[in-house]
Amino acid sequence: EAQVTQNPRYLITVTGKKLTVTCSQNMNHEYMSWYRQDPGLGLRQIYYSMNVEVTDKGDVPEGYKVSRKEKRNFPLILESPSPNQTSLYFCASGTTYNSPLHFGNGTRLTVT
Amino acid sequence: QKEVEQDPGPLSVPEGAIVSLNCTYSNSAFQYFMWYRQYSRKGPELLMYTYSSGNKEDGRFTAQVDKSSKYISLFIRDSQPSDSATYLCAMNAGGTSYGKLTFGQGTILTVHP
Numbered sequence: 001e002a003q004v005t006q007n008p009r010y011l012i013t014v015t016g017k018k019l020t021v022t023c024s025q026n027m028n029h030e031y032m033s034w035y036r037q038d039p040g041l042g043l044r045q046i047y048y049s050m051n052v053e054v055t056d057k058g059d060v061p062e063g064y065k066v067s068r069k070e071k072r073n074f075p076l077i078l079e080s081p082s083p084n085q086t087s088l089y090f091c092a093s094g095t096t097y098n099s100p101l102h103f104g105n106g107t108r109l110t111v112t
Numbered sequence: 113q114k115e116v117e118q119d120p121g122p123l124s125v126p127e128g129a130i131v132s133l134n135c136t137y138s139n140s141a142f143q144y145f146m147w148y149r150q151y152s153r154k155g156p157e158l159l160m161y162t163y164s165s166g167n168k169e170d171g172r173f174t175a176q177v178d179k180s181s182k183y184i185s186l187f188i189r190d191s192q193p194s195d196s197a198t199y200l201c202a203m204n205a206g207g208t209s210y211g212k213l214t215f216g217q218g219t220i221l222t223v224h225p
Contacts, residue, residue, distance in 0.1 A: 042218055059212075059214075092155075103148075105155050
């Protein structure tokens with residue numbers, strides 16, 4: 001089954017404790033992206049990747065890092081999480097940058 | 113001003129009604145337009161995808177793009193309770209803005225039996 005898999009689905013952590021949210025897709029997609037979804041603000045793009053070793057900032061990259069060492073994986077790293085990063089995070093992938101996106105089911109992160 | 117504006121609703125309609133969802137945008141470079149549906153506790157799923165202006169129909173769903181007015185719409189005919197979800201418009205400029213997909217806030221739709 002074609003899918004984008006995120007882990008974990010739920011995560012509660014404390015300020016400053018580094019964490020990684022994993023994302024993996026099995027569709028051989030070149031394009032992958034991370035979004036955060038907040039009430040009243042909709043989905044905002046954090047980072048995206050056009051291909052292996054090619055990443056670029058979206059609209060809200062501050063406080064986040066990504067890497068794309070393999071085509072299927074695109075982890076999101078929070079080096080020092082803060083409460084304003086409490087949000088619902090989605091990973092997505094697509095054939096190319098302007099093709100329809102397939103989304104994962106989200107990771108709900110709470111930073112206390 | 114946000115690049116993409118979408119009325120968050122909520123919108124509540126009886127079963128069988130025609131639903132109209134809309135987005136306006138300010139960036140004239142947008143050329144790829146999408147509508148996503150998001151159920152509670154799920155990721156968005158693609159409903160419609162159009163390039164440039166015009167209409168596209170898929171079953172009960174019709175997407176319209178009017179680039180001259182910077183306005184896009186999604187129409188749902190014969191709405192069903194299973195259509196209850198949040199609907200998100202999304203746009204991409206391509207070209208030098210490749211990779212950047214901009215979403216509206218989403219409209220919450222409830223269809224009552």
